[in-house]
Amino acid sequence: MGHFNMKVLIVHAHPEPQSFTASMKRLAMETLQVQGHEVMLSDLYAMHWNPVASAADFGVRQNPDYLVYALEQRESVAAGQIAPDIAAELDKLLSCDLVIFSFPLYWCSMPAIMKGWLDRVLVSGKIYGGLRFYDRGGMRGKRALLAYTCGGRDFMFGEHGIHGEMDIMLRHVLRGTLGYAGFEVLPSFVAFHVPYVAPGEREAILERYGDYLTKLEELEPLSFPTLDDFDAEMRPLASHPLVAEQD
Ligand SMILES: Cc1cc2nc3c(=O)[nH]c(=O)nc-3n(C[C@H](O)[C@H](O)[C@H](O)COP(=O)(O)OP(=O)(O)OC[C@H]3O[C@@H](n4cnc5c(N)ncnc54)[C@H](O)[C@@H]3O)c2cc1C
Known part of the structure; x- marks a missing residue:
């Protein structure tokens, strides 16, 4: 498994090219390329990515009088009429393995520019729609x-930590967006307390990240529902593991 060559898309959002987050991005590119993987990069600030979903995203409108964004996404993608910046990202996304x-x-989430990448690129009709989630x-x-x-320390995000658990904080992304879209979501790599750590610790974080990227095959993906456990209206079936447990 570790030897199959992947196409990887890195979507990066940091306003400072010399930032630690940018160093992590560079390390990821180098590490994955050395392993023989092909890496594509969407550096959102550098690209001046427009994060705002609007009527301007559609060349031709299905309904010019009232904007139903997801409906226009579906129709525009099918007709090859979606805005070129979205089409370019969609091509990268559809061709990649990771x-x-x-x-x-x-603020407990991703920067707005990246949220706007999700809003505009994860288009209805291709990524989800009908009962495909x-x-x-x-x-x-x-x-x-x-x-x-x-900025926070790891123990602040532990089970009894003051901020609660990281994966619960980011549930809207991990499950609500990526899991929903059908991705296998790997356990996140988190660099804690980055601006404040002792000298040498940032180098150690980079080393841990490089190591993490060489062992992705060994990671157990997060667990999400299967539609097999729900009826056509998405009510849990008796076969649902949690329902079965109650009986
Ligand atoms: C609007 C906003 C909201 C925030 N909300 C939260 C929140 O909800 N929870 C939370 O915990 N934090 C929060 N933060 C803090 C934020 O997450 C951290 O400040 C950020 O993640 C630090 O990463 P950085 O890449 O910006 O670090 P930087 O400040 O860019 O880097 C830190 C240091 O690392 C150095 N560095 C860069 N590259 C390397 C390298 N290769 N090797 C060694 N050193 C290097 C830099 O020179 C710098 O001195 C928030 C910040 C902002 C601005």
Whole structure:
């Protein structure tokens, strides 16, 4: 497994090219390329990525009088009329095996520019739609990894930590977005307390990250629902493991 060559898309969002988060992004590119993987980069600030979903995203409108964004996404992608910046990102996304999201934690989430990448690129019709989500989502067969930096210390995000657990904090991304879209979501790589750590610790974090990237095959993906456990209206079936447990 470790020897198969992947296409990797790194979506990176940091306003400072010399930042530690950017160093992590560079390390990821080098490490993956040395392993023989092909790496594509979307450096959102450098690209001046437009994060704002709007009517301007569609060349031709299905309904010019009232904007239903997801409906226009579906129709525009099918007709090849979606905005060129979205089309270019969609091509990268659809061709890759692994997406790495590289960012500093901003208010318990990703920076707005990256949220706007999700809003505009994860288009209805291709990525999800109908009853295609979770294990039937359009991104099934692909993996996703969050690699982020933060100011807080690791114990602040532990089970009894003051901020609560990291994966619960980022549930809207891990499950609500990536899991929903059908990705296999790998356990996140988190660089804690980055601006404040002792000398030498940042180098140690980079070493741990490089090591992490060479062992992705060994990581157990996060667990999400399978639609097999739900009826057509998404009510849990008796076969659902949690329902079965109650009986
Ligand atoms: C709007 C906003 C909201 C925030 N919300 C949260 C939050 O909710 N929770 C939270 O915990 N934190 C939060 N933070 C803090 C933020 O997450 C951290 O400041 C950020 O992740 C630090 O990463 P950086 O890449 O910006 O570090 P930088 O400040 O860019 O880097 C830190 C140091 O590392 C050095 N460095 C760079 N490259 C290397 C290298 N290769 N080797 C060694 N050293 C290097 C730099 O020179 C610098 O001295 C928030 C910050 C902002 C601005």
